[in-house]
Amino acid sequence: MGTWDIGHFDNDTAADFGGHLDDAPSDKREALLRDALTAVTGTGPAEYLDSDEGAVAVAAAALIAAQCPGGEPVTTAYGPDEPLPPLAPELRALAVSALDRVAGARSELPELWAEAGASELWAAGIARLREVLARAAG
Template structure:
């Protein structure tokens, strides 16, 4: 993962994902988010969960539409505003975040190697709190 900061879109994979969301037809944007969240949420604990950066970015976009959520204002996120997202994406995003903060998950492993796992986990916990409360 090429990362330049700890933010949800501050890595190459998430930045590319922001462009992919922009490229999707308006009626398919929620499907793009659902696909990346499901790919992580549906992995079992014995499977290695990789490429979670997109799921974190998707969770951030969903949380931005929740009460108490922070808007995604980074230049690396989607440039176009998202339509209102379906509420059923929220529990899916929570499941994906839970999977990424468990053992056998690439993003957590990479942040631990960099000595930034606690800072990364704090950002994930904040996202999860907004999503779970909504």
């Protein structure tokens, strides 16, 4: 994975996901976000989670969190250019579960960030997303 910074879209995989969202019809974008999250939550805890799946799930969670109270807008040039429609509230809890899986054991992303010496900074960004989503999910 080509990564240039710590942001949720600052890697090739997440940036490509932003482009796929822009290419999709507006009424299909929510399904793409849901698919990205369920690709991660559908893996078993003993299964090793690839960094590409994790990066897309984090990007999807960031877009969902942006629509929550206290969420930060996704303003990076690497995210989608087209605005997302209002998203279903049940995606918030799914995004929390996906972030837990991505940040947990048997996941490549935490390992890669640890190797880069930035695991605390990355984990803090994930924790902020998770907090916004969990609060909004009730």
